[in-house]
Amino acid sequence: MLFVRYTDGTSPMWGVKEESTIHALSDLPEGEPTLADLSNRSYRNDIGTLVGTEALTQVDADDVSLLAPVPRPGKIVCCGLNYRDHAEEQDESIPERPMLFGKAPTAVTNPGDPIIHPAPDGDEQVDYEVELGVIIGERCTDCTESDAYDHVAGYTILNDISGRTAQQTDGQFFRGKSYDTFAPMGPALVSGDDFDPNSVDVELRVDGETKQSSNTEQFIFDVGELVSYISQSMTLRPGDVISTGTPGGVGIFRDPVEVLEPGQTTEAEIAGIGTLRNTVIAE
Template identity: 40%
Template sequence: MQKIIEGGQELLDETTVKIRLAELNGTLETVSLSNVQLVAPITKPNKILGIGLNYKDGADEMGKPYPEAPIVFIKLPSTISGPTDPLPLPNESKEVDWEVELVVIIGKKGRYIKKEDALDYVFGYTVGVDYTARDLIQKNSGLWTLAKNFPGFCSLGPAVVTKDEIPLPLALKLSTEVNGKLKQSSNTSNMIFDIRDLISYLSIYYDLLPGDLILSGTPAGVGVTRSPPEFIKRGDIIKCEIQKIGSIVNTAIMTMPQS
């Protein structure tokens, strides 16, 4: 996938033609999804840029004013896991929360990108879950780095949908279920800063590179705002879904203490 992204539209078109010809010739070999385990579609991005407090309903739920500029944090590539991988609950936290997010995959290098040109730099989209250890934010003076970067805290998948299939990612339904109960249900139209805003803003401070990921924020319905608060427990099944892309299903397991 990384090679296709770096190869640009020409390589993507060439790959698509080869697949179509193989289909027509009856030589395309397929494997049933039931016989494989999908890995994350992107595994080694140069960087993962997360956006906090980017949904109106999410900010309202938190009782916080809408930010004047995107709130940016970094997630490490080592946090990435696949769409059906287990979620290891860290020993250091008792308050792990769910956050479904539309993930933008950058398609070509860019800096100082104008908003009106921003979607030209998108390769496609996938579903992401930005798992967060809420109690570590509280313990670390509001800083997010430790809370966001445990192994498995960036689940991605089940596939990359190219931007031609989602030309305007501004009105996609997204949801989270925990053990079959609906927790988050919203729409990307509720974003405070939409995908074009985010790409343009981030390109002021970073070289955006092919394969880079932008986690665009989560809507209302997270566990920390519930009364009483709800957090992920061992055995919980977390399903996060976005319209036109698909769903991620992670089962929470305990992390074994290190000797």
Template identity: 45%
Template sequence: MAYASYEHGGRHRVGRVDGDRLVPLAGLSEIGRHTDVDALRTAQELPAEAVAIDDVHLRPVVPDPAKIVCVGLNYHAHVDETGRQLPTYPVLFTKFASSLIGPDDPVELPPESEQVDYEGELAVVIGRRGRRIGTDAALDHVLGYTVSNDITMRDYQYKTHQWLQGKAWDRSTPLGPYLVTPSEVDLAGAGIRTRLRGEVVQSSTLDRLIFDIPTLVVAVSEFAELVPGDVILTGTPGGVGFRRDPQVFLVPGDEVTVEIDGVGTLTTAVRAESR
């Protein structure tokens, strides 16, 4: 199954994807803190209120997560291009819920940054509360998967050794379009690609993750209780613009697309921030 958080007629709703339509689920206004695995599975469908996807505004798959935990340096090629040593523990940083935008919303380039970069990533959405989760149970806590682009302001990221100021800009991180449940996708060997200006700039497979999804769930839940709606961004492959020669950064008029086999396609327009 695939699901979306959307707005239609002034209402926030959750819908099951049925071809080019969304079938709303009774009692659910968004995928998030009150939408665990059981709530999504047992919600009553309202087929009489189905709407065309083209007629709704798709919100971020999880519009208001309690936590967004991101992983840096989690593909071998990306570690190689940075010149860093292979990490022995996941490199973690956070974003805020205000960082998220929907899959049809544009990324607006802030006037303060001249080095806005792309990072295609698989995002994991948590669906069951847990602390100190064991490896064998980790995937039982996953609600589903979606696509993200960890847009990064490189000139701000490297102002200090901490990455927060380059990673957590308001309205900078598209998430979507749909949540795909684990039973619907085989992530083993699934491809991930980022396209910019008609060129594939990132390409890898998810089995190239240095720390796989169970390892990330275990690591995060050691120090923080995971709750439904929490999001884990699993890291980006090699090929980011900052590490290219010459460097490549996003400019107004660009369109950047992230594709993950079996999960979805996320295409984002780029424009200058209007002030």
């Protein structure tokens, strides 16, 4: 089931998207769903029945603006080097355990909103990275790999925009990953057993030209392994986001290097979720 968070110019709302129609969940007697609701199979079945009977208000998707499913995550935990093809392009060995780093929650921005190209020194290299985002729906501590999926509300797209100059200057990732607008997220949250996060096509295009194309079957550590591993070190709470890594083809490893410039548009696409579009603008 494809859930979207959207606005018609008033308050943010949740809905279920089917093609160009959004079924408004604000009509529900219990009010807007929580992330725990979205992770609950019984809740999703009840919503599916209502959508099938057209009992909910229908909204034209073209008449609203889609929003990031989680506007301010408690934390964003990212996994580096988690696709075999990405390790190969860097000539790196396959890691024995996940390589984790953080991204500031304030980096999140909406589908369609601009990515702001920072220019603190005038030479920042801004890169793209299409990633499958895992949104936690229920509190999770020391969970097993098999139980991990029960704590997931759903999956979205996160474009892990990176400031490579800051990353290389600092010798670590946090600042370069955390500029404002460097975490476009959306356009939807997919939830349910029909979506296999470990076997979906992922792609990123810049101005219509494909730069990354792979499948999450290339994961070194799948979703269950990542959620379980992270939960052994820190409690995962509803609204936390895990960004699962990016495939090969990122700009900094191309020859010649191809980084983003103001005026260019990125399209991050994951089968079953949709396409996340954002245009780069100058600061």
